[in-house]
Amino acid sequence: MEMEMLILFLLLPFVPLYLFRLLNSNARKSITEVDHHHQLQLPPGSSGWPIIGEGLAFLMTAKRGVPEKFIGDRRIKFSSSSHSKSSICKVFTTSLLRESVAVLCTAAGNKFLFSNENKLVHSWWPENIYTIFAGSDRPESHEESIRLRKVLSPFFSPNCLQKYVGIMDAFTKRHLDVFWSDKKQVKVLALTKMHTFALVCKIFLNVEDPSVIAKLEEPIQHIAAGFIALPINLPGTAFNRAIKASMQVRKDLEEMVQQRRIDLDRFRQTATASDVNENSNYQDLMSKLLMDTYSDGRQMKETDIADIANKLNGLLIAAYDNVFITLCSIVMYLSELSTVYDAVLKEQMEIASSSKAEGELLNWGDIQKMKYTWNVVCEVLRLEPPNPGTFREAMSDFVYEGYLIPKGMKLYWSVFSTHKDPEYFPDPKKFDPSRFDGGGPAPYSYVPFGGGPRMCPGREYARLTILVFMHNLITRFRWEKVFPDEKMVMTPFLLPTKGLPVRLYPHTSSL
Known part of the structure; x- marks a missing residue:
């Protein structure tokens, strides 16, 4: 890991101009897509730092033993921008693995992704996976x-x-x-x-x-x-x-x-x-x-x-x-x-x-x-x-919770969106096996x-x-x-x- 970090720091001085052009290009593309969809907006969010995005913040909350905090903090932060009737946002964007990612934050979001598999979304894996498994080609059809x-x-x-x-x-x-x-x-x-x-x-x-x-x-x-x-x-x-x-x-x-x-x-x-x-x-x-x-x-x-x-x-x-x-x-x-x-x-x-x-x-x-x-x-x-969760990729443009999800955008569902949410699991930090008696948790909240x-x-x-x-x-x-x-x-x-x-x-x- 030390070698990877050394190489990264050596490369940093050479990437700002490239990133500036890339971000401007993506911004122009997003504007075109928004115009095409009657001025719909992308979900609120942050792209974080150049190259690393918000990946470091994602990992640090996990290392501190509170991975749900990464999602919970951003739900609160972007609530004022949410179009939903709920007081807290149900989807936000972040930058992970050098990709712009929409994070769906509720049991309804889990249901949406799972029920639209190979309709609106399909499985997506980071480039690392495909390179490591060289010879297995691209995602299976x-x-x-x-x-x-x-x-x-x-x-x-x-x-x-x-x-x-x-x-x-x-x-x-x-x-x-x-x-x-x-x-x-x-x-x-x-x-x-x-x-x-x-x-x-x-x-x-x-x-x-x-x-x-x-x-x-x-x-x-x-x-x-x-x-x-x-x-x-x-x-x-x-x-x-x-x-x-x-x-x-x-x-x-x-x-x-x-x-x-x-x-x-x-x-x-x-x-x-x-x-x-x-x-x-x-x-x-x-x-x-x-x-x-x-x-x-x-x-x-x-x-x-x-x-x-x-x-x-x-x-x-x-x-x-x-x-x-x-x-x-x-x-x-x-x-x-x-x-x-x-x-x-x-x-x-x-x-x-x-x-x-x-x-x-x-x-x-x-x-x-x-x-x-x-x-x-x-x-x-x-x-x-x-x-903790997996990724999907939008197969075509669609609207979720009033926001545009453009074709090619990555989506992420996480167990920590619901597993430690008191809306689904009262007193979520308490170890309570009786939660699974009878009918068990609400559908799509335990995944x-x-x-x-x-x-x-x-x-x-x-x-x-x-x-x-x-x-x-x-x-x-x-x-x-x-x-x-x-x-x-x-x-x-x-x-x-x-x-x-x-x-x-x-x-x-x-x-």
Whole structure:
């Protein structure tokens, strides 16, 4: 990061004239668009500093543990300019990632974006993402997105995933036996990362070899770090490391896909379709993607293999990052809230002792009984969501809340617009799992997994992984933080500031 900042400061003296011309050009373009739309105005806002926009302010509020403040302060600041009947504005503009961005600030704004996917808006990612995943071309087309989700949906459906509950349970038990049991103190961040990635490799790739897992994990961490690095592709920079890591992971995954295709072809020559569908060696996501890619009987090409590898690359990162971060947050909160911990323990011990034989693994029915535990997870996700939001791009000019959103403008929805807003969650700083009893929060106010056609397809996988881990951890241990004041902080990824070391206290047999 130091190198990126040095390069940035060296470049600063040469950019003012360019920025002046660019801003004037954009201003003339905006005036033309406004005239064309009967003098409609863009939403109120600020472009912040040259080059960095308001990105630094965005990151600083997150680092201080109050990411909602960035949005809340601007809603109040621009309320006097709002055309809406409400006393506080519902949309404002800012400058993030070198783009002018309209931020939609309400549950109604979330609903608007989610329900207009591929109608008025479509997904947009920063240039960093496309550069890191070089070879995956530009954003997938609407048809490609539909096809991918058609393949993913059955795999990530409850009906399909329920057969993995026992596998997840056995996997988690082994992890705790090796890395937690007989330890007086552990670092939760390191161990949850290890466990989550190993489980992802098992379920998605049918890979359990520790050396193969380790070979994949390190570069994937570099890729994730590159998402938010300055886009300076020079040796030694985080961005350069991410690009190289992505190329390496893609190469490794292509080799895995190629070998799996050979194995699958050999098996299919002597097996029926039902044999393939039921064989445990081909129930992972890689095999499902392979079978779908040439389900029409055509010969698979090298480009098909590369395409599958790219998809797996992105899916591994998504399923890995968000889950281990959530597990850290859960451990953090339960160390601080003894009454919540006791209630979760009571529910999990009832499940553990309810007509289960010695050594019997968890099943789908057990997961369905974890109602209070899941409410606790939901409240953790409300307060500490691992994914703060995503971007969209306007496909055409349209009007929102009386303001012009021109074609090409970026839009941003954030969980922090609603998750900590007292309008939707009274006393929003209070940890209260009962918010999710009954019908739960107001529609579109609770959006840790997004919504609409692009709602996270892996939400059920995440739910199972988290609940199985919680069951095993909490039925074995109590714990306390080594550093009582340690918190989860966005830097910009949500992480514990010191790696979350905890002291473990195994339960006595009387429990």
